[in-house]
Amino acid sequence: MLNINKSTDGSKLTVALEGRLDTNTSPDLEASLQESLDGVTELVLDLEKLDYISSAGLRVLLAAHKMMSKQGSMKVVHVNTTVMEIFEITGFLDILTVE
Amino acid sequence: MPEKNIREMSEQERKRYSLASRIFQSTIIGSIILGITALLIGLGMFSYSLVNQYISEGFSLSENAASILNRTVDIKPLSEAVMQEYRALRAQDEHTEYDPERFSSFAEREDYQTICSVLSEYLNFDQVEFVYLAMYDEDRSAMVYIADPDESEEHMMPGEWESVSEKGMKRFLNWDGTGRLYEIDRTEKYGWLCTTGVPFRGEDGAIRAFVLTDVSLVNVVNGMKSLFWQYTAGLIIIMNLFAYLLTRQMKRTVIQPIDAISQAAQDYVKDRREGNDVDDHFSSLNIKTGDEIENLSSVMSDMERDLAEHEEDLTRVTAEKERINTELTLANRIQTDMLPNIYPAFPEYSEFDIYAYSKPAREVGGDFYDYFLIDQDHLCMVMADVSDKGIPAALFMMASKIILSNNAMMNIRPSEILKNTNDLICSNNREEMFVTVWLGILEISTGKVTAANAGHEYPAVMHENGRFELIQDKHGFIIGGISGLEYQDYEIMLEPGSKLFLYTDGIPEAADAASELYGTDRMLDALNSEPGADVRKLIENIQDSVSGFAGNTEQSDDITMLCLEYKGKEQMRDQAEPHQK
Numbered sequence: 001m002l003n004i005n006k007s008t009d010g011s012k013l014t015v016a017l018e019g020r021l022d023t024n025t026s027p028d029l030e031a032s033l034q035e036s037l038d039g040v041t042e043l044v045l046d047l048e049k050l051d052y053i054s055s056a057g058l059r060v061l062l063a064a065h066k067m068m069s070k071q072g073s074m075k076v077v078h079v080n081t082t083v084m085e086i087f088e089i090t091g092f093l094d095i096l097t098v099e
Numbered sequence: 100m101p102e103k104n105i106r107e108m109s110e111q112e113r114k115r116y117s118l119a120s121r122i123f124q125s126t127i128i129g130s131i132i133l134g135i136t137a138l139l140i141g142l143g144m145f146s147y148s149l150v151n152q153y154i155s156e157g158f159s160l161s162e163n164a165a166s167i168l169n170r171t172v173d174i175k176p177l178s179e180a181v182m183q184e185y186r187a188l189r190a191q192d193e194h195t196e197y198d199p200e201r202f203s204s205f206a207e208r209e210d211y212q213t214i215c216s217v218l219s220e221y222l223n224f225d226q227v228e229f230v231y232l233a234m235y236d237e238d239r240s241a242m243v244y245i246a247d248p249d250e251s252e253e254h255m256m257p258g259e260w261e262s263v264s265e266k267g268m269k270r271f272l273n274w275d276g277t278g279r280l281y282e283i284d285r286t287e288k289y290g291w292l293c294t295t296g297v298p299f300r301g302e303d304g305a306i307r308a309f310v311l312t313d314v315s316l317v318n319v320v321n322g323m324k325s326l327f328w329q330y331t332a333g334l335i336i337i338m339n340l341f342a343y344l345l346t347r348q349m350k351r352t353v354i355q356p357i358d359a360i361s362q363a364a365q366d367y368v369k370d371r372r373e374g375n376d377v378d379d380h381f382s383s384l385n386i387k388t389g390d391e392i393e394n395l396s397s398v399m400s401d402m403e404r405d406l407a408e409h410e411e412d413l414t415r416v417t418a419e420k421e422r423i424n425t426e427l428t429l430a431n432r433i434q435t436d437m438l439p440n441i442y443p444a445f446p447e448y449s450e451f452d453i454y455a456y457s458k459p460a461r462e463v464g465g466d467f468y469d470y471f472l473i474d475q476d477h478l479c480m481v482m483a484d485v486s487d488k489g490i491p492a493a494l495f496m497m498a499s500k501i502i503l504s505n506n507a508m509m510n511i512r513p514s515e516i517l518k519n520t521n522d523l524i525c526s527n528n529r530e531e532m533f534v535t536v537w538l539g540i541l542e543i544s545t546g547k548v549t550a551a552n553a554g555h556e557y558p559a560v561m562h563e564n565g566r567f568e569l570i571q572d573k574h575g576f577i578i579g580g581i582s583g584l585e586y587q588d589y590e591i592m593l594e595p596g597s598k599l600f601l602y603t604d605g606i607p608e609a610a611d612a613a614s615e616l617y618g619t620d621r622m623l624d625a626l627n628s629e630p631g632a633d634v635r636k637l638i639e640n641i642q643d644s645v646s647g648f649a650g651n652t653e654q655s656d657d658i659t660m661l662c663l664e665y666k667g668k669e670q671m672r673d674q675a676e677p678h679q680k
Contacts, residue, residue, distance in 0.1 A: 022655070023488055052616070054656070055486035055535070055604070062580050063531040090535060090554035091576035 001025070004032050011072070012042040018049040021057030030060045037064070041072030048078035053086055065096060075099055118357075122349050126342035134334040141330065142323055149319045150283070150293065153226060157295035157314040158279040160221050164230060165297040165310040172213045174232065174245075174299055178308045181205055181245045181257045182234055188258070189239060197259050205257040211246055219248035221312065228289060229313040231255065234306075235272065240265045245308055253288070271296055271309060283316070291316035356386045360396055367403065378407050427462035427490075434463050434493055437500065439470060442635070450543050450668055451478065454634040455661040456642065464657035465492025465534075466603045467500055471507075478541040479507045482555060482601035482661055485534045486577075492657075495532045499524065499578070503536065513538045513551035514586040517578060521553065525582035533579035537601055539591075546593040546665045551586045553578045556604055557619075559626060563596035567626040569619060595667030600626060600637070605658035609645050612652050617645055634662040 002025035003018040013036060021029060037043070043064065047053075053061075061076075068074035075097040079087065087093040105113065114120065168174060184202060188195060205211055214232055221230040231247040242263045244255040255261075267282040274280050281295040296311040360381070367380040381400035386393050435457075444453050455468045465485030473479050481503055485492040502523055506516040516538055524534075537558060539550030550558075554577035557569040575586035593599065602622070609617040625644035626637060638660055645658065 052608075054608070055484060055533075056488075058577070059486040059531055059533060062533065062577075066531070066581075089556060089574060091574045092554070095576055095581060 002028060004029060006032070006036060008036075011040055012044065013037070013040045014044040014046060016046040016049070020052045020054075021050060021060070022052065022054040023056045026054070026056040026060045029057070030063070033060070033064055033067075037067055037071075040068075043068050043072070043074040045074070045076045046078050047076060047083055048080065050080070050083055053083050055090075058086070058090060058092060061092070061096070073097070118354050119346050119350055123342050123346045126345050127338060130334070130338035130341060134330075134338065138327065138330050138334070142326060145326060146319055146323055149322065150316065153293055153314045153316065153319070154279055154281045154295060156224070157227070157293060157312045158281060158297075160224060160227065160230065161295050161297040161310045161312045164218055164221055164312070165299065167217050168214060168232075168310065169299075171217060172210050174210070174214060175301060175307055177205070177208060177210045177214070177257075178232070178234055178245050178299075182236075182243065185236070185243050185258045185260065189236075193239075197256070199256055202256055202258040211257065214246040215248040218246065218310075222248060226314050226318060227312060228292065228315045229253075229311075231311055232308050233311055234308045235263075235268050236260065237268075237272070240268070242268075242311075271298065272306065274298060289313070289315060289317075291320055352388050352390075353392060356384075356388055356392045356396065359384050359386065360392075360399060363399070378403065424462075430490070430493065431459070431462045434459075434497070437497065438467060444470065445472070445478075448543065450666055451541065452634050452664045452666065453478075453480075453661070454638055455659070456638050457657070457659040458654070459488070459493075459657045460605070460654045461489045463490060463493035464488055464659075465496050466605065466657035466659035467496050468601070468659050468661045469500060469504060470661070471504060473507060473510055473540065476543050477510075478543055479504075480539050480541065480599075480601065480661060480663065481507075481536065482538075482558075482603065482659065483534050483536040484555065484603040484605075484657070484659070486532055488657060491530070491532065495534065495579075499534045499536070503538065507538070507540075512588050513540055513549055514575075514588045517551050517553045517575065517586040518584065521578040521580075521584055521586075522582050524579040528579050531579075533577045535577050539599075541593070541663070541665070544668065546595065546597070546667060548591040548593055548599065549588055550591065551575065551588050553586060556602060556607070558591075559600040559602075559623060560591060560593075561598040561600075561626070561630055563594045564631075566630055567598070567600060567623050569623070593663075593665040595665060597665050598630075598634070598637070599663040599665070600660065601662075602641075602660040603657060605654075605656040606641065606645060606660065608656055609649050609658070610652055610655060611649055617648050621648065634664050637662050 001019045002021055005016040005018070007014045007016075015033070017029070019025070045061070045064075065074055077099045079098055084093075087096070087098065105116075108116070181202070184205075188198065188201065218230045218232065221227060229247070229249055231249070232245045234243050234245055235241075236243050240262060241260040243258065243260045245257055247255040249255070264284070267284070270282070271280055279295065280297065281293055283291065283293045285291050293314045293316055294311055295314065296309040298306045299308045299310070301307050363380040363384055366377075370377045370380070381396060381403045384396050384400070386396040438455070438457060440455075442454060445451070453470055455470070457464070457466055457468060459466065465488055467481070467483050469479075469481040471479055481500075483496070483499060483503070485496045485499065499520070502520045503516065506519045511519075517536060520536070534553075535555040536553045537550065537555040539548045541548050550572065552572050553575045557571060559567045559569050561567040570591065573587045573589050576584050591599070606622055607617055607619045611617075621644065622641065625641050629636065629640055632640065641660060
């Protein structure tokens, strides 16, 4: 189960994720990001309520990161311990802008 | 209703409970009820009008006779004389009988003759039995005859009397002149009789006598009887004819079409069971009743067509699925065979023992392990996990495995192997797939492991006689994400008796029914429950522990693990032995 809450402020898009980002839910996020990233220069992913992220979820984050590095910037905020641990292990911590 | 199911009935029982026989029965019962009601109403109306007509005729006869008598003769002397004599006779003794001698003189009188001749005229009218002059004896409830023109055996002499019902005669005595006076009675001699009458009154207003006309109702009764029999006979004939025709009509328009549909359904089932390819069981029926039955037939025909189409689709889809399943099974075998899985893996080496296990969540998976000798003294070990699962992951895994092993065989450092692999994969990775890799090279002679980690789980190490612990090694980024990244090497020194345990996230992230994760703590506990066990047993312990934790929850991710035990050279083991004890 994954809830995706999007809010736009000009060219800034904030996406708050709630639940689990895994094989079953990551296609939803991928589709959701694909349709709303046009013209966005600042993407903020709020992971405060994200319980779990699997490798499939990481793949979506990486794709978003690559996309945003061409058209602006992306940062990840409010990362909780569980997700932070995964970011550390996978090396995402060094690649993503985490606040 | 019959208690048996229609399928259990014999042919005879089916006939008894068939629609046709029910329609026949219902029609008969309905006709009987309707017929009897109509009969009762008919008989009532018939008898009422006929009786009414007789009363009216009888009464007007009486009136007519009375008015003629009034004009032609004075009845007073005769009636008074007869009544006087009668009373005298009855006064003697209540039970005295009529004495013809005493009254014979009255018949000789002239006024008696006149009265009789006037009244006799009316005897000729149809259904009139008797017309006579009589007086009612209130005290004894008797009708006393004064003059009776009848010449048959039933002739009554003046003064002769008959007992009558008091109640009926009351109306005659108290008549106010309106309506018609009549009394219907059943007599033993004449059957049903209707007596109508008109009173004669003297100057004082007292009744002197009545002119009474008896009309026989025998015709009415006979008429009713014959009407009843004719009607009943007619009813039975018409009823049966009607029921027969109705049943025949229903058979043609309802029962035969239903039987045809039912037969078609039976044939349909039979042909399907026997595999006969007939697809017009219902459409060939050609039922044109224009009602619900035609509708039923066309609905059945549509259903047959839809079922046939559906079945065709289903067969196609099933065949397709089967084909994919076969391919997946084959793919699974190819994938399994790609991973080294013959044990003991290196029987010629006593310095180490290695065992690995992999179980994809679906038919094929993205996890893989690998181990192979680079040269006589170097064993390369790989533990990797491709993002996502299933066929895409499996394809990506195959490519990754080959690229990694090709690079490893070039005898370069693990960090370089990862870097080369990453750059190659990144150069052509539009789908943004990635793989986490832990790659280590064991120097067999010394026990030194040089490793690099590209975003993979921390390895667990057990040093000699110790406990398994995670090594927070230096992490690089996953492979396939960003090209040009550098990876770092680090070393782990394995003394004889040390063990190295590698795994994918399928183990710590195995979930139970409450979505709680297994975690690395449980994994370390399971390893440390029996740290001295051989590599195979250690892996089995983890398997048991994970499946015990997950219970019936479906395995959501691929599970892969590898365990290496470093034993060292024999002389090293000999040196270590006293230490172990």
